[in-house]
Amino acid sequence: MTGHLPGNPGYGDAELDGVVSTAMSGILAKLEAAFDPAAGLADIYARRAASSTGSSRLAAACDQIDLLNDWLANVVRSGQRDPIGGSSYLDLARDNLVQLRAGVASRTMTMHEARQLTRDIDDQLRQADRILRSLHGTTLDQLAGGHPRSGGTLTEQARAVREMVARLYEPGGHDLAFAPAR
């Protein structure tokens, strides 16, 4: 900043302008002297790379949530043909999966909220499994069978959702701090 600060041209208060101008020019000169452009640009490109990695993690987590939701939908549909106990818990788990996916995908969900949702989903799957065992003598994994896009059991895929979502909130994840709308 140099010269007169606009805003009160009639006063001619050169002293105020001089004090502010000298101080702000001094700060700028010091920042410039300490500035290492090469290091700064390297940091920016590293941030970009980390951001890309974070986006990949987010995409993988969303794919995993979709896979589990799809699998649970198959189980619920099979229950409509041959009613099974515990299907209401599976519906609740699916609702929570939809909510979890929307929250992480939009990067507006806090870590606390995501943890709570994944805990709720685990709890609902456990309840469904408990009812299936007591009423039908089978487990949720046995009822769910296999999934064309998955090699593991449904319980293992649910655990994978929990772990992948938790990783999003680690440093270098997808930075789920509230992002102001632009």
Added chain:
Amino acid sequence: MGGELTSSQNGARNAGFEAVYRAERSKLIRYLMSVGVSQHQADDAVQAAFARACECWDTIRQPRAWLYKVALRESYRVQVSQARREIPAGDALPEAAAEPDTGYLVVLNEEEELVRAALAALPDRQRQVMALTIAGFSPAEIAGELGCAPAAVRQNQVRARDNLARQLGIDRRRNR
């Protein structure tokens, strides 16, 4: 393939981005410091703003205005993010208060610190107006940035100058 950049276009794009970075980085840090952001948070926010700019450089029509806006928003994010690291979510409050930001990129002298503190102590709108004024934006540009009329910008400039003079102990009456 039509949307892809050739290597020479990429080079020109990077050169343009890097030139703006070299020219504006320190000014952006000073701007954030003048609205009350600590040096380290300002540095972090400016780097983050440039990282975002780098991702969409070709689509930014007014890089300077864009960077000032995004850097300020990034400074809010940096502050929230730091607070979230200091206070575990859903758990008890930490035993001790968070340590103040004691690190410095540069050490300010007494006059510089006085002016910086006086600017940071202005009411919100006056502070924003003065920080952008010092950064070289015109009242019309500031009005566009803050979503108000140029007349309101000038009025805030006048009030901010009065407040600054008072805080800095400058008797402006003798100049009238």
